[in-house]
Amino acid sequence: MVAMKAIEITDLYYAYHNGRYALRGVTLSIMAGEKVALVGPNGAGKSTLLLHLNGILRGRGTVRILGEEIPGHNLPRIRAQVGLVFQDPDDQLFSPSVFDDVAFGPLYAGLPEHEVRRRVAWALAQVGLEGYSERLSHHLSQGEKKRAAIASVLSMEPAILALDEPTSGLDPRARRRLIEFLRQLPQTILCATHDMHLVAEIFPRMVILDEGLVVADGPTQELLDNTSLLEAHGLERPWPYKPQEHGTP
Amino acid sequence: MLFSGLPSSSEPLHIPDGFLNWWVSLICWVLAIVGVGIAIRRSGKTLGERQVPLMGVLAAFIFAAQMLNFTIAGGTSGHFLGAALAAILLGPWAGILTMTTVVAIQALLFQDGGLVVMGANVLNMGVVATLVAYGVYRGVLELLGGKKWGLPAGGFVAAWVSVVTSAVACAVELAFSGTSPLTVALPAMAGIHALIGIGEGLITVGALLFVAAVRRDLLEVTGPAAGGMRWAIVGLAIALGLTLLAPLASPHPDGLERVAEDHGFIETAQGAPYEIIPDYVFPGIPNEALATIVAGLVGTLIVAGVAFTVALARRKAAS
Amino acid sequence: MAGEHLHALDGYRARTSPVHHLDARVKLVLALLFILSAVLTPTGAWPAYILLTALVWSAIILSQVGMGFVQRRTAVVMPFALAAVTVIFTTPGRPVLTVWKFDITDHGLLRLISILLKSWLSIQAAVLLTACTPFPALLQAMSALRIPRVLVVILGFTYRYIFVIGDEALRLIRGRAARSGDLNGKGGGTLLWRARVTGNMAGSLFLRSIERSERVYAAMLARGYDGQIRTLNHPTVRPSELVLMLAGSLLLVLIQLLARLRW
Structure with missing residues (x-):
């Protein structure tokens, strides 16, 4: 089996307008089908990195998605390959109704109407929001908003999901439901989070980002056992800590 | 408690349906459509793809900012209009588009302002208020020639003038519609809004100073390169136009309506057309009141004109 | 929680009435024509005002949103009534009552009542439209009516x-x-x-x-936004709803004709 690189980032630099560097030479490869957690303190550059995956931000260095360099001539197609889920679902759900939001991606991909409708129904079913299409986004609970936001990218049928803090602001039940949902997704996932329980539970591989640099990259279990590494980067070991069951070597 | 925070028509600028007659509504629609049409094109050109999300979210901001009222004096709540803030922060075209959206949302969602008269409300609070505010703001900046307190001074005067002009436009429309004689409507509307305008000015300045302290770069969007004098003249022209309209509305509030009647559009239930055009004078308020106001407005304009001439001359001398 | 969020103020009332089911385009057109009709009704044309009231009340009752709800929301125009109140003094006519030094005239009174009726009728139609039409549907109706x-x-x-x-x-x-x-x-x-x-x-x-x-x-x-505005096509208005729209419009025209008759 020839494994394909889903995401390949080489020596990526990005500076804000004020000259401060958010990314200072990030290099990272993720294979197709891998599920990777991206952790690190606030301001480490996690969100900035995710925004590079579909060319919204353009730094110095190269970013390849499924072998294609971006930004290329095929920006819209690349964007459809990477489903970027923002931290605040209120940023992502910008349409008056749930249907309009979930239909937005397929519509801009130029799909015919019946296909758009099929995708919307399918994506809503995926996140367990069947029958929500006429609902107004501002009437949804926080957990429903998060799921609707995920549906709004699933409808593009992306190969890669880039999630920014998917569990933030959720109550325990909504959080549990979301974790179970993420667990069964087939896509390649890169997930920026502070939720170390989430990391321990579903991500076999973990990347620690601090001050714009990858400071550690390896099996989640190994890195979580390295207390001094976690402390050095303001991270906490999930507690109570149970060894993972998915048999990472 | 919450509901006290809702922007409501206790600020008498949102005209409901039924208060303007058909031809005043129609003229206002035409003017509003022209203004908004230009605004859509011009702001689309400068904002490009960002136009939709930026305008949409910022209209929501103005709507939300209108909830931040505070008491000025004697229980008069300083309801916030936001036209000056929008004009100064976003420029005149994006400002018009933002305010138009706010007015439309208020009418469609909260019945704050009517649907058939929406043209008038868009004209008053969207087009006129924004253009006048921007003109005054640029004018003051020109006059002060880049002094440090140009921002607060320009912001305050622009906000005050925009609210009062909006109210005057509203009064003129009510008078033309025969709903309220100008001798009553003008002093009442202008008077109340001269007071409300102080609150508007203070909030606008507070917001501008805050933005200037935290994100100076955002204020430079409408920077000094944007043809200040031309905008000042546009603002002046609108104010002048309203002043000239006012006396026209005053003695013959039903003047044009009569023309319509003669052509069979409108007849009273009695079947009798109005008597010979009556002199609508509010008993107890002599016509002098109106004369004073008009004189005051003209005086203001003359002073402004002189000031602008001086500023122009000074600029020429400098270059 | 309910009182802490702004959406408590949203005027939409979810019901399953025939008014709710009606195509938003038809509702918007009828509401606008109704308001236009109210605005054009001459001073003192009482039969027309009564017919218009009957029309909008039938729709309110049919819609199941509640007469009380509609009337409470119409209250927002009340402060504006002050703006028109002086017409009772300034319209020439036969004095019927003297308040302090000022005469209230019969024509003035008629005029004020007419203005308030027009306004009250209009706002009921607008409240009903908002109460029975989800805002996204209203937006679609607006774009169907060629609003930019x-x-x-x-x-x-x-x-x-x-x-x-x-x-x-x-x-x-x-x-x-x-x-x-x-x-x-x-x-x-x-x-x-x-x-x-x-x-x-x-x-x-x-x-x-x-x-x-x-x-x-x-x-x-x-998600692929490129500055173009793309929306799905809306289904065509059903013939039965089209008939309803035409019938409603015709009725409003008839009321206007009636209002201009002498009686």
Whole structure:
């Protein structure tokens, strides 16, 4: 089996307008089908990195998605390959109704109407929001908003999901439901989070980002056992800590 | 408690349906459509793809900012209009588009302002208020020639003038519609809004100073390169136009309506057309009141004109 | 929780009435024509006013949103009635009553009552339209009626974000209340101080909104937005609904003709 690189980032630099560097030479490869957690303190550059995956931000260095360099001539197609889920679902759900939001991606991909409708129904079913299409986004609970936001990218049928803090602001039940949902997704996932329980539970591989640099990259279990590494980067070991069951070597 | 925070028509600028007659509504629609049409094109050109999300979210901001009222004096709540803030922060075209959206949302969602008269409300609070505010703001900046307190001074005067002009436009429309004689409507509307305008000015300045302290770069969007004098003249022209309209509305509030009647559009239930055009004078308020106001407005304009001439001359001398 | 969010103020009332099911385009056209008709009804044409009232009340009853609900929401125009009240003195006619030094004339009274009736009829139609039509459907109806799509899309964004930013504003107001002990900013401090606090609130709300708009823009780009406005086609209006729209329009025209007859 020839494994394909889903995401390949080489020596990526990005500076804000004020000259401060958010990314200072990030290099990272993720294979197709891998599920990777991206952790690190606030301001480490996690969100900035995710925004590079579909060319919204353009730094110095190269970013390849499924072998294609971006930004290329095929920006819209690349964007459809990477489903970027923002931290605040209120940023992502910008349409008056749930249907309009979930239909937005397929519509801009130029799909015919019946296909758009099929995708919307399918994506809503995926996140367990069947029958929500006429609902107004501002009437949804926080957990429903998060799921609707995920549906709004699933409808593009992306190969890669880039999630920014998917569990933030959720109550325990909504959080549990979301974790179970993420667990069964087939896509390649890169997930920026502070939720170390989430990391321990579903991500076999973990990347620690601090001050714009990858400071550690390896099996989640190994890195979580390295207390001094976690402390050095303001991270906490999930507690109570149970060894993972998915048999990472 | 919450509901006290809702922007409501206790600020008498949102005209409901039924208060303007058909031809005043129609003229206002035409003017509003022209203004908004230009605004859509011009702001689309400068904002490009960002136009939709930026305008949409910022209209929501103005709507939300209108909830931040505070008491000025004697229980008069300083309801916030936001036209000056929008004009100064976003420029005149994006400002018009933002305010138009706010007015439309208020009418469609909260019945704050009517649907058939929406043209008038868009004209008053969207087009006129924004253009006048921007003109005054640029004018003051020109006059002060880049002094440090140009921002607060320009912001305050622009906000005050925009609210009062909006109210005057509203009064003129009510008078033309025969709903309220100008001798009553003008002093009442202008008077109340001269007071409300102080609150508007203070909030606008507070917001501008805050933005200037935290994100100076955002204020430079409408920077000094944007043809200040031309905008000042546009603002002046609108104010002048309203002043000239006012006396026209005053003695013959039903003047044009009569023309319509003669052509069979409108007849009273009695079947009798109005008597010979009556002199609508509010008993107890002599016509002098109106004369004073008009004189005051003209005086203001003359002073402004002189000031602008001086500023122009000074600029020429400098270059 | 209900009172803490702005969407408690949304005027939509979910029901399953025939009025709710009616195509939004038909409802919008009929509501606009109804209001236009109310505005055009001459002073003192009572039969026409009665017929218009009967029309809008039938629709309200049919819609099941509740007469009380509609009437409460119409109350927002009341302050504006003051703007018209002076016509009772200034319209020439036979004096019927003297208040202090001023004569109330019969024509003036008729005129005031007519203005208030027009306004009351119009606002009931508008409240009913909002109560029976989800806002997205209303937006679609607007674009079907050739209102510039840019404007309609911006309205959609505004509708979405008044609830988000409105809630942020409410949090700021509560924050101010916690410091000054009053929700309306009446408490404590000089006028300038209060104005500055409120101005700062508006300023910070503006910055948050700008940042919000940037994130929203990024979220749009992430899903392929290219500056074009694309929407799905709307199904054509059903013939039966078209007939209803024409019948309604015809009825309004007939009422206008009646209003212009002498009796």
